Amino acid sequence: MSGLEIDNISMRFELPGGDAVQALENVSLQLKQGELMSVLGPSGCGKTTLLNILAGFLAPTDGVVRLNGHNVTGPHPERGMVFQKGALFEWMNVRSNVAFGPAMKGMPKKETDEIVDHLLNTVGLGDFKEKAVYELSGGMQQRVALARCLANEPDVILMDEPLGALDALTREKMQGLVLKLWKETGKTIVLITHSVEEALLLGERLVVMAPRPGRIHKEYNLPFAKEGVDADLREVKKHPEFNDRREEILTMIWDMEEEIMGHQEESK
Amino acid sequence: MTILIIYILIFFVAMIIYSQIKRFTTSTKDFTSLKTVTFGDESAVTANRTASIISVLSIFFLWGAFTGSSLTPIHAPGPYVGDTSFTYTAENADKQTDTATVHIRVHKLNDTVEKPEIPASGNDGFAKDDVMKVAAWRTSNPTKVQNNDDGGKVDGYRVTMIDGQAISPNGFVDVSDGQVRMTRKGSLVFEPGKGWQMEPIWLPAPEDVWGRLIEIADVGYQNVTLSENLGWSLYRVILGFILGSLVGIPLGYAMGLSSWFRGWFDPIVEFMRPVPPLALIPLVIIWFGIWETGKISLLFLAALWIMTIAARAGVSGVNISKVHAAYSLGASKTQLLTKIIVPNSLPEIFTGARVAMGVCWGTVVAAELVAAEKGAGKMIIAASKFQNTDIVIMGIILIGVIGYSIDILMRMAENWLVPWKGKS
Numbered sequence: 089m090s091g092l093e094i095d096n097i098s099m100r101f102e103l104p105g106g107d108a109v110q111a112l113e114n115v116s117l118q119l120k121q122g123e124l125m126s127v128l129g130p131s132g133c134g135k136t137t138l139l140n141i142l143a144g145f146l147a148p149t150d151g152v153v154r155l156n157g158h159n160v161t162g163p164h165p166e167r168g169m170v171f172q173k174g175a176l177f178e179w180m181n182v183r184s185n186v187a188f189g190p191a192m193k194g195m196p197k198k199e200t201d202e203i204v205d206h207l208l209n210t211v212g213l214g215d216f217k218e219k220a221v222y223e224l225s226g227g228m229q230q231r232v233a234l235a236r237c238l239a240n241e242p243d244v245i246l247m248d249e250p251l252g253a254l255d256a257l258t259r260e261k262m263q264g265l266v267l268k269l270w271k272e273t274g275k276t277i278v279l280i281t282h283s284v285e286e287a288l289l290l291g292e293r294l295v296v297m298a299p300r301p302g303r304i305h306k307e308y309n310l311p312f313a314k315e316g317v318d319a320d321l322r323e324v325k326k327h328p329e330f331n332d333r334r335e336e337i338l339t340m341i342w343d344m345e346e347e348i349m350g351h352q353e354e355s356k
Numbered sequence: 357m358t359i360l361i362i363y364i365l366i367f368f369v370a371m372i373i374y375s376q377i378k379r380f381t382t383s384t385k386d387f388t389s390l391k392t393v394t395f396g397d398e399s400a401v402t403a404n405r406t407a408s409i410i411s412v413l414s415i416f417f418l419w420g421a422f423t424g425s426s427l428t429p430i431h432a433p434g435p436y437v438g439d440t441s442f443t444y445t446a447e448n449a450d451k452q453t454d455t456a457t458v459h460i461r462v463h464k465l466n467d468t469v470e471k472p473e474i475p476a477s478g479n480d481g482f483a484k485d486d487v488m489k490v491a492a493w494r495t496s497n498p499t500k501v502q503n504n505d506d507g508g509k510v511d512g513y514r515v516t517m518i519d520g521q522a523i524s525p526n527g528f529v530d531v532s533d534g535q536v537r538m539t540r541k542g543s544l545v546f547e548p549g550k551g552w553q554m555e556p557i558w559l560p561a562p563e564d565v566w567g568r569l570i571e572i573a574d575v576g577y578q579n580v581t582l583s584e585n586l587g588w589s590l591y592r593v594i595l596g597f598i599l600g601s602l603v604g605i606p607l608g609y610a611m612g613l614s615s616w617f618r619g620w621f622d623p624i625v626e627f628m629r630p631v632p633p634l635a636l637i638p639l640v641i642i643w644f645g646i647w648e649t650g651k652i653s654l655l656f657l658a659a660l661w662i663m664t665i666a667a668r669a670g671v672s673g674v675n676i677s678k679v680h681a682a683y684s685l686g687a688s689k690t691q692l693l694t695k696i697i698v699p700n701s702l703p704e705i706f707t708g709a710r711v712a713m714g715v716c717w718g719t720v721v722a723a724e725l726v727a728a729e730k731g732a733g734k735m736i737i738a739a740s741k742f743q744n745t746d747i748v749i750m751g752i753i754l755i756g757v758i759g760y761s762i763d764i765l766m767r768m769a770e771n772w773l774v775p776w777k778g779k780s
């Protein structure tokens with residue numbers, strides 16, 4: 089079977105002192121090849137844990153993750169990662185960062201250079217190939233991170249709040265770029281975000297998670313990402329349905345957060 | 357004390373004059389002058405280069421002024437040098453009094469001079485004139501001025517006054533160019549005025565130190581040239597540092613990457629870290645002997661812990677996102693180590709290397725003070741035994757200059773090799 093299959097996974101962290109946190113409980117999801125799914129939820133509901141399990145950095149206490157039919161047992165170039173920040177290699181210039189994956193595979197230099205040039209042009213950094221990454225702005229650094237991930241031709245791209253550290257204007261531009269890359273490459277993408285608007289814009293499917301224990305609260309199928317691929321994102325946001333969905337999800341998350349606060353009051 | 361007060365005065369006077377000049381010459385278009393909040397704004401506080409220059413100049417000025425240097429136009433009053441005299445009044449056994457003069461020649465410390473002549477008029481009366489010579493800053497030999505007087509050796513003959521002021525055994529009288537003391541047995545001692553300047557044995561003039569530098573750079577001190585002395589110290593530092601790094605860096609990496617290594621060496625490293633290398637000198641001497649092996653071992657130990665801790669911190673400080681990213685991009689463990697862990701730790705290692713070089717340089721000088729045949733520390737301790745203060749001061753200045761140069765070189769290397777330091 090082709091696609092990403094999350095089969096009833098649970099994750100329990102044993103804390104020193106005998107306590108335990110149920111970070112995820114019975115989470116199941118199926119993603120078809122080429123689907124774009126955003127994950128939303130109050131902080132502490134297990135989004136990062138889920139992504140780390142998909143990437144293979146963590147083994148779930150229960151359940152399995154399968155990609156194209158085989159079990160995920162550890163990190164692998166078939167599953168690329170884009171982090172919020174701090175994951176670029178400062179001792180390499182932009183080009184070498186993007187060429188890192190191919191270099192690890194031992195790809196010949198000429199072939200690598202072609203891929204890197206093409207990707208950097210695609211993300212709009214054609215003029216910055218030889219720059220040091222610490223000389224770039226936050227938005228440009230995330231473009232490098234996207235290009236670096238794509239250079240490896242992964243089947244799935246996992247993004248943990250990739251635009252979370254950017255200012256609002258840069259963020260909007262980058263949202264367009266993510267959609268463009270999705271359309272051009274046809275990759276399966278799982279994108280975690282804190283922003284309801286971003287989740288609506290960048291999710292063909294949207295999963296809202298709830299905390300204690302971390303689980304899937306609600307799932308949506310949305311039209312906005314497909315529209316956004318060819319249209320101005322601001323036009324998409326004017327959609328009445330977009331507004332309704334946003335209000336609905338915001339209320340949902342606020343309710344969850346209120347409940348969390350309530351728990352904390354009680355346990356005091 | 358006087359010097360300290362003068363120094364503080366120079367500080368404030370220079371500051372006031374500078375700010376007055378600045379007020380007249382600065383246009384309001386200067387960006388920093390547009391800031392209304394500068395006190396407490398750390399970015400507005402940069403080292404004022406004018407202040408630095410005046411600071412260095414004023415130290416040299418004070419140094420020159422209080423050592424009678426020819427390089428400074430103004431001097432603190434120096435010791436009295438030249439011919440002077442005082443009179444004494446003697447009373448003979450018959451209670452008659454007569455006055456005679458003591459002629460004194462005060463000469464510079466290392467000059468040899470003749471005693472002054474007694475003028476013809478000096479032989480009037482029964483008290484006869486006397487002569488003395490004395491070096492600046494010193495006291496004259498005790499002189500029985502009555503010995504050449506008529507009847508001076510008769511009981512009851514005594515000196516009663518100096519320059520008209522009464523004096524008795526163990527007493528003293530201030531005269532125009534110094535002080536006259538009478539010993540218990542009635543001899544007179546003259547001490548010329550010392551002034552405020554320092555005796556060269558305490559603090560030689562800057563040009564004397566410079567002259568010594570030239571001389572020792574040329575012919576050496578105690579058959580060892582200056583470059584040989586400094587070269588040996590540097591050689592020990594560099595060898596000790598390299599050996600310490602060769603062991604310390606891999607050890608630090610191992611401690612950062614393996615729980616067993618970390619658990620095993622943590623107690624040792626944490627225990628050795630606060631022990632100052634100088635405290636190890638006695639043990640190192642017992643174990644490795646006083647000569648080359650001992651010194652290199654000491655410097656090795658001084659560098660070892662610093663480099664171990666720096667490498668460990670470099671590994672532990674790696675952002676987990678970088679490690680995850682590298683694994684997701686297909687890196688193997690070896691590739692992760694060489695392509696991520698090692699380069700990521702370089703800034704920390706450079707910081708450690710700078711500290712280690714500084715500590716090693718300080719330690720080598722101290723170790724050479726204890727025992728060495730050649731080296732910067734050996735040179736100054738040998739010079740201090742012969743009271744060659746100029747060499748001691750020259751050595752200290754050179755040690756400071758070299759230590760500072762090492763730090764600057766390390767910083768340049770750092771900017772060149774790890775330009776991303778502090779920028780991630």
Ligand SMILES: Nc1ncnc2c1ncn2[C@@H]1O[C@H](COP(=O)(O)OP(=O)(O)O)[C@@H](O)[C@H]1O
Nearest residue numbers: 101109111129130131132133134135136137138
């Ligand atoms: N390594 C860990 N050890 C213990 N608890 C953890 C660990 N990682 C995450 N958790 C806990 O699991 C829960 C979910 O964390 P996380 O996945 O980071 O949430 P989110 O990304 O949604 O904010 C939190 O309560 C967190 O404290």
Ligand SMILES: [Mg+2]
Nearest residue numbers: 132135136137
């Ligand atoms: Mg998170």
